[in-house]
Amino acid sequence: MNNALKKWVSDYGLFVLVCILIVSVWEWVVRSGMIPAFILPAPSAIWSSLADNWQLLLEVHLPATLKEVLIGFVLSLIGGLLLGIGMHFSRVLEKILYPFLVISQTIPLIAISPIFIMWFGYSIWSKIAVTILTAFFPIVVSTYDGLKMGGTEYRELLLTMGASRWMIFKKVQVPMALPSLFSGLKMSVVYCVVGATVGEWLGASEGLGYFSRRMSGNLQADAVFAAIFLLSLLGIILFLIIGLIEKQLLKHNHR
């Protein structure tokens, strides 16, 4: 136990220390009046705003955003895997889809979101559409690249054993693609939070993005920061969950 603590301190100690330092300086700078509180609220003010709005944030806005993030992520995952695998198996599909994929990422999110609102109205689906647009690209690319990395050498070895294409896919290419896929998933899940927030900014009736927009309209900087704090916490937690699954699954995938 003592050892685990030591490892934790050596891994994250410095980070925690720097965080404490930043927060302290921040608090001091605001309290001493160098920066007005409506521009940059003090950490203590953010904290008390968080406490004041706790129930509203936790019972209404966080679940709303989380729902968008999760649905968006699951749909991106399914679609991304299918597209990535499809492109791996079919060169025609690859040639058709790859340019579109890249184009889809060059569209400014803020510009297209109003169109989604036009299409899907203020329902949850307009937010999910924005989420998917940001989140599925890393999944497709990491799936596709990961499968390609599967190495011709292993492929050839299995071919000489008389393996079918499907067998090679299952036995070699999928396990080989997992590390790349998980890098994509970790990126994607964080993008999901960004996408959902942007979607809510443009039109919503609940969610942390909606909340922070309303509060910024009211010039309540401390509440805006409280929402941002929760959003980033949400991103971190989702990221860590995927990291944990990855660690479990790839325990023996040494390379």
Next chain:
Amino acid sequence: MREAIGLSKSPMLAIRDLSYSFEARKPIFQQVAIDIQPGEFVSVIGPSGSGKSTLFKLITGLLEPDQGEILIDGQKMETRLGLVGYMPQKDLLLPWKTVVDNVLLPLEVKKENKQQNMSEIRKWLSRFGLAEFEKAYPHELSGGMRQRVAFLRTIMTGRELLLLDEPFGALDSMTKRNMQSWLLGLWEELQKTVLFITHDLEEALLLSDRIYLLERTGTFQEMKVHLSRPRNPELIYQSEFIEMRKELERRIHHE
């Protein structure tokens, strides 16, 4: 068993009039002929880049000849994939599988019942000095052990003809000596036909019945090794052996 195979008169491997070149390059093989009888141990030597590994890829069916034919066990098949046991130059163990699972890969590919063969496989593992490492992962093994796992995996294909591409190429000279004497003993009881690529002239002489010298012109020169069996590594210090080595070197330099 060797006698039984001897009765069927067709060679284990027959290559007739084989020509091959990678597109628009100088030909690697020009009208090559090779015959290998059941139970023979034959080495292929040649300078780096001369096409030894390419020969194996042609025999396994990973590549198709430009001209000529390749017959396995007297038969010309539509595809040769799955007909020979191939051990590639790199060990290519799957890093996420344990030793025993790596060894079982050929059975898995052929969808054979693994449980049924387990007791036989345990016997093999201990014969290969791998019994204690059954549950180990490849990254936990030494270079010599990894080669033995890869070799055992090749044997598990159940094929009569084994193609070994420089199995000891990456080992230090002491480990290599051990592996050679181990292979000598093993081969004598295995009764398999082996085609063996090596850079090492002593190794080729010590192990083989015949040696094929791959020349720069893309043809083979054959040399018989008249040393009685059973052999052991001490043989390399005997005058008879040294004479043969001189002869081999002379041929290499006068090709």
